[in-house]
Amino acid sequence: MLENPIKPHACEILDILPQTETEWTFRVANDRPVRHGQFMQLSLPRIGEAPISASGFGSGYVDFTIRKVGKVTDGLFSLQKGDSIFLRGCYGNGWPLERFRNKHVVIIAGGTGVSAVKSLVDMMYNDQSYAKDLHLIFGFKNTCSVLFSDDLLRWKNAASFHATYTLDAEEAEGWQKGLVTDFLGSIPFASFGGDYECIVVGPPIMMKFTGLGLLTSGVPEDHIWMSFERKMSCAIGKCGHCRIDETYVCLDGPVFNYTIGRSLVD
Amino acid sequence: MENTSTYHLQADELDALFAHLEEQYLVYAPVRIPSGGRYAQTDSVLYRPVHRYEDIEYRERSTYPMKEVLTPITQTLFYFTEDQYQESKPPAKDLLIFGRACDINAIRIQDQIYLLNGGVEDPFYKRVRDRAKFVLMECAQQFEGCFCCSVGANVTDMHAMAFSFGERDAQIEVSDEAFRDYFSQAKPSDYSIRFPEENELKVNYPVIDRMDMANRLKDHPMWREFDDRCIACGSCTVACSTCTCFESTDIVYTQNAHIGERRRTCSSCMVGGFDQMAGGQCFRNKTSEKYRYKILHKVYGHDARFHTGPMCVGCGRCSARCPELISYPATLNKLSRAIEEIQPEEVAHHA
Amino acid sequence: MVEDCNIKQMQNNCYRQSKVPDEFMLQLRVPGALIDAKWLDVIQHICQTWGNGSFHLGTRQTLNAPGIKAQNIPSVNDYIEPYLKAVECDLCNVQMETRNGYPYIAPRNIMACIGSVHCINANINTQNISHKLEKEIYPNPYHIKISVSGCPNDCAKAHFQDLGIVGCTRPIYDMDRCIGCGACVRKCEKAATRVLSLNDKHKVSKDACCCVGCGECVTACPTGAWKRPNRIFYRIILGGRTGKQCPRMGKLFANWLTEDSLLGMMRNWPKFSDWVLGGKPVYIHGGHLIDRAGYQRFKEFMLDGVTLNPEAIIAESVNWAETEYRSNIHVKPLSKHQTVK
Known part of the structure; x- marks a missing residue:
C-alpha cells in the first residue's frame, strides 16, 4: 500500500537554538528531500499540527525557526533535545532557484519571514557565484525580535552581499530605523540592467506594501516573488483553508510570482 | 442506459433484498429522525445505515447531504501514542448509498477535491470512495427550491441501481452487473426510471470566466x-x-493525556x-x-x-x-x- | 330605576360589573389563546348586537364584549352556546352544561403564547397542553390563574400566575455531528444561562444543572448536533401574583415534568383549594392559599397520587420575594392569621 501522505512520522530533535525569547530554531532529524522555500507540517500529538517553513536543511536534518504564537508552537517550546516531533512533507513549490541564477537578487523580508529565505540566503552565501550579488533588506520589530543574529552578521560581511537591516521603531547600532519599505530606494535597480529578481516575504501587510513599493520603483511585476502564509489543515489541497479562488497556497504556492500573487484576494 | 433490467418488487421481496444486500454492503439512505429538526415538532432527514426498505425516507429531500456518508462530520484519522500515529480502521464492508441525481452528481465534485486536486489522493476519502456504489432515488416530485436542471445535475449514470419508490413496492432498475444476481427471482417490469426534466425554480447560474x-x-x-x-x-x-472543507484537531483521552486521536471535522x-x-x-x-x-x-x-x-x-x-x-x-x-x-x-x- | 342584579352570580357567569349599573362585560374564554378565526364573527356580533359596539381584548386573552345590558344576558348566553360547545366541550373535552353560559369564572382563562404552531423559539404546542389543563380545572368554583409559555422566554408570563407552565426541552447532544463552531455556546451565553462551553476536545461541554431547557442550542446549531428529544418537559413556576397588597414573581416549583406528571399534579389543585378554604370558594389568588396552608402542605396535596417521571425535580422549599408596599404587612394579631392547620 502506498504511504499515507498525511501520516506524520516521529523525528528526533537534534538541537534547539534559541534565536529570541519567542523564536527558536529546532533542528530535526530528516532524510527527506527539501527545497528552499518549502514547508512541512509539524505535529505535536495532543496539540495539533501547523505548517512551518524550513529555515535551513542539510545532510540528515532540517531546521524550523518557530515563533511562539499558537498552541502548536507553544507546545513545541516545552520540548527538549532528544524529544520527538512529528513531521510530514515537504510541501509546496519552493523558490524558483533557476530564475535567480546569475542575476542580481533582492530579498526583502520581515520578522519570521526571514526564516523562509534563510536557507536560500545561506545557499547563495556558500556559493557566492550563484547570483551576481545579493541585496538584503531585513526588518524586525525591535532588537528583542531579531532572528539569526550571527547569520545576519556573517551575511553582512559577505563580499557579494549588500545588507540593510532595519528595526521598525528602535535605535540600535548597526541597524537602520524604519520599515523595510522605507529602504527600497536604496536598491540600485537601474544598475541591474533588468537582470534581477526580487523576493518578498513577511507579514501580509508588509508584503502588500513592499509589492506596491517595488512597482513604484519601476520593478516589473514578473520580477517579484512572494511566499504566502495561510492557515492549513492538510497541506494537500483538501481542507480548503488556504484556498484563494482557484489557487491553493499549499499546492500552487507558497511561492508566487507577483503577477499571480498580486491578484490573490482572500 | 444500456443493458439495464428493471424489476418490480413487493414489500416482502424488498425486505429480503435488503437482507441480502446487507451481507456485503453497509446500506446508507435518508432516514427520518423524529424531532430532529431545528424547531420544535419538526423532523429531520439524514443519512443512516438502513436495514429495511421502509427505513428509507424517500418522500422528502434529506435535510443534510449524502456527503456525510463518505466524509462524516467527525472522523478519526489517526490514533496516536507518544511515538506513533496509527491509521484508523477502514470500513468493514462495501458501501451502498441511496441518493438523488443531484446527490450523486455532487460526488463528482467531492472526488475532484479529495482525489484529483494537486494530484494527491486523500487516503481517508479514497478508502471509502473505492468501496462505495450508488443507488439512484427517482424524484417523483420536486422539493422546495430544487434547481438541479439549471446546473445540469438532474441526470447521472454513476449509479449501480435506481429505485422508484412506492408505499409498499418499488421499481428497480439494475445497471451494474454485480447486482444482477440479487434479482434472479424478481418479476421483470417495463417501468423506466425518470430523471427530473424541469424544475419550478429556474436559476440562471452566473458564469465568471476570469x-x-x-x-x-x-x-x-x-x-x-x-x-x-x-x-x-x-x-x-x-x-x-x-x-468539502474540514478542520484537523487532536484530542487526548481524559484518563491518559499521552494518547489520543487526530480527528477530521467538517468545517465551514x-x-x-x-x-x-x-x-x-x-x-x-x-x-x-x-x-x-x-x-x-x-x-x-x-x-x-x-x-x-x-x-x-x-x-x-x-x-x-x-x-x-x-x-x-x-x-x-x-x-x-x-x-x-x-x-x-x-x-x-x-x- | 336601577335594575336588581346579583352581581356575584353574574360574575360567576363571566359577566363583569361595569361603572354603568346595569351594563356588564362578557368574557369569552379562549383556553390556549388560539381558535378558529370564524369565532371572530361571533364576538363581533355580540359586541354589535348586545354590547356597546366596542370590543376589548382581555388581559387574560379573553374575548370581551363590554356594555351588555343585564336583560340581554339570557339572549347572549343562548347565542354563545355553540362557542362554548366547540371550544370548551369539543376542543378541551370539558364536561359542562352549556345552556346558560359559563358556569364558573373562578378558574381564569388559561393564557398561552402562540407556541410551536408558529414560534421558532417554542418547545411545545401550548394549545394542546392548555386544552388538557382546561379539562382539569374547569368547571370548578376555585380560583386559579394558569398560563402556558412555549419556552423559558416566558412570553405568557408564567412568572405571574398561580401556576405558570413553561415548555422545556432537554436537548440531546450528538458529539459526532458537532463541528465545534461554538454557535450554541455563544447563543447560550447570550440568550440563556451560559451552561455550554467549548472543551479541549473541540466539542461542547454542558453544565446541565443550570440549563433552563430553552432549546436555543438546538436552534443555533448548524449541523443538528443538538436535537430536541421526542419527549417534552414542563416547568411550573409557582405563586406569582399581581395585586394591591403583596405582588410577587413566582418561583420555580417543579422542573422537567412530563405531561403525565404535570396533569397529575394540576388535577390536585381543586382538592387543595377545597381543603384550604374549607369548602367555601373565595376569589383570591392561589398564592394566598399556599400562604395559608404553608408550602409543605401544598406540596403534599399537589403530589398526592402522582407518580413523577424520573427526571422530575420539585422544590423542597420556596422563598418568595414580595413587593412590600407596606413593610411587615404580614405581622398582625394572631386572631387575624388565616393559616390553615
Whole structure:
C-alpha cells in the first residue's frame, strides 16, 4: 500500500537554538528531500499540527525557526533535545532557484519571514557565484525580535552581499530605523540592467506594501516573488483553508510570482 | 442506459433484498429522525445505515447531504501514542448509498477535491470512495427550491441501481452487473426510471470566466447586505452537497493525556476562525466577506480550477437550512446583475 | 330605576360589573389563546348586537364584549352556546352544561403564547397542553390563574400566575455531528444561562444543572448536533401574583415534568383549594392559599397520587420575594392569621 501522505512520522530533535525569547530554531532529524522555500507540517500529538517553513536543511536534518504564537508552537517550546516531533512533507513549490541564477537578487523580508529565505540566503552565501550579488533588506520589530543574529552578521560581511537591516521603531547600532519599505530606494535597480529578481516575504501587510513599493520603483511585476502564509489543515489541497479562488497556497504556492500573487484576494 | 433490467418488487421481496444486500454492503439512505429538526415538532432527514426498505425516507429531500456518508462530520484519522500515529480502521464492508441525481452528481465534485486536486489522493476519502456504489432515488416530485436542471445535475449514470419508490413496492432498475444476481427471482417490469426534466425554480447560474472579474466582484456593494442578514452560522455549508472543507484537531483521552486521536471535522468558511492563522490573523473578518468567499468559490473558484462548471448541484439544501432565510438563488441573481453592471464599464474602459 | 342584579352570580357567569349599573362585560374564554378565526364573527356580533359596539381584548386573552345590558344576558348566553360547545366541550373535552353560559369564572382563562404552531423559539404546542389543563380545572368554583409559555422566554408570563407552565426541552447532544463552531455556546451565553462551553476536545461541554431547557442550542446549531428529544418537559413556576397588597414573581416549583406528571399534579389543585378554604370558594389568588396552608402542605396535596417521571425535580422549599408596599404587612394579631392547620 502506498504511504499515507498525511501520516506524520516521529523525528528526533537534534538541537534547539534559541534565536529570541519567542523564536527558536529546532533542528530535526530528516532524510527527506527539501527545497528552499518549502514547508512541512509539524505535529505535536495532543496539540495539533501547523505548517512551518524550513529555515535551513542539510545532510540528515532540517531546521524550523518557530515563533511562539499558537498552541502548536507553544507546545513545541516545552520540548527538549532528544524529544520527538512529528513531521510530514515537504510541501509546496519552493523558490524558483533557476530564475535567480546569475542575476542580481533582492530579498526583502520581515520578522519570521526571514526564516523562509534563510536557507536560500545561506545557499547563495556558500556559493557566492550563484547570483551576481545579493541585496538584503531585513526588518524586525525591535532588537528583542531579531532572528539569526550571527547569520545576519556573517551575511553582512559577505563580499557579494549588500545588507540593510532595519528595526521598525528602535535605535540600535548597526541597524537602520524604519520599515523595510522605507529602504527600497536604496536598491540600485537601474544598475541591474533588468537582470534581477526580487523576493518578498513577511507579514501580509508588509508584503502588500513592499509589492506596491517595488512597482513604484519601476520593478516589473514578473520580477517579484512572494511566499504566502495561510492557515492549513492538510497541506494537500483538501481542507480548503488556504484556498484563494482557484489557487491553493499549499499546492500552487507558497511561492508566487507577483503577477499571480498580486491578484490573490482572500 | 444500456443493458439495464428493471424489476418490480413487493414489500416482502424488498425486505429480503435488503437482507441480502446487507451481507456485503453497509446500506446508507435518508432516514427520518423524529424531532430532529431545528424547531420544535419538526423532523429531520439524514443519512443512516438502513436495514429495511421502509427505513428509507424517500418522500422528502434529506435535510443534510449524502456527503456525510463518505466524509462524516467527525472522523478519526489517526490514533496516536507518544511515538506513533496509527491509521484508523477502514470500513468493514462495501458501501451502498441511496441518493438523488443531484446527490450523486455532487460526488463528482467531492472526488475532484479529495482525489484529483494537486494530484494527491486523500487516503481517508479514497478508502471509502473505492468501496462505495450508488443507488439512484427517482424524484417523483420536486422539493422546495430544487434547481438541479439549471446546473445540469438532474441526470447521472454513476449509479449501480435506481429505485422508484412506492408505499409498499418499488421499481428497480439494475445497471451494474454485480447486482444482477440479487434479482434472479424478481418479476421483470417495463417501468423506466425518470430523471427530473424541469424544475419550478429556474436559476440562471452566473458564469465568471476570469479572475479580474472575480476580483472586481469582491469589491461590489452587493455583499454589504449580508453583514446584517447573515449570521455566519455555517448551516448552508454543512447542508451543501459539494462543500468539502474540514478542520484537523487532536484530542487526548481524559484518563491518559499521552494518547489520543487526530480527528477530521467538517468545517465551514462561513464560521469564524476558518481562515485564522496561528498568530490570530484572519483574512475575512466581516460576515459579508465570508459569504462572498463562499459564493464566489461556488461560482468561480472551483470552475476556474477544474473547468467543470458550477460547484453546485442545485439541491436547494443551503437555502432550506438557512435560519435567516437567505436564498442562494436570489444571491446568484444579484451576482448576475453585478456582473452585468461591471461588464459594460469594462467595455467602455477598453474602448 | 336601577335594575336588581346579583352581581356575584353574574360574575360567576363571566359577566363583569361595569361603572354603568346595569351594563356588564362578557368574557369569552379562549383556553390556549388560539381558535378558529370564524369565532371572530361571533364576538363581533355580540359586541354589535348586545354590547356597546366596542370590543376589548382581555388581559387574560379573553374575548370581551363590554356594555351588555343585564336583560340581554339570557339572549347572549343562548347565542354563545355553540362557542362554548366547540371550544370548551369539543376542543378541551370539558364536561359542562352549556345552556346558560359559563358556569364558573373562578378558574381564569388559561393564557398561552402562540407556541410551536408558529414560534421558532417554542418547545411545545401550548394549545394542546392548555386544552388538557382546561379539562382539569374547569368547571370548578376555585380560583386559579394558569398560563402556558412555549419556552423559558416566558412570553405568557408564567412568572405571574398561580401556576405558570413553561415548555422545556432537554436537548440531546450528538458529539459526532458537532463541528465545534461554538454557535450554541455563544447563543447560550447570550440568550440563556451560559451552561455550554467549548472543551479541549473541540466539542461542547454542558453544565446541565443550570440549563433552563430553552432549546436555543438546538436552534443555533448548524449541523443538528443538538436535537430536541421526542419527549417534552414542563416547568411550573409557582405563586406569582399581581395585586394591591403583596405582588410577587413566582418561583420555580417543579422542573422537567412530563405531561403525565404535570396533569397529575394540576388535577390536585381543586382538592387543595377545597381543603384550604374549607369548602367555601373565595376569589383570591392561589398564592394566598399556599400562604395559608404553608408550602409543605401544598406540596403534599399537589403530589398526592402522582407518580413523577424520573427526571422530575420539585422544590423542597420556596422563598418568595414580595413587593412590600407596606413593610411587615404580614405581622398582625394572631386572631387575624388565616393559616390553615
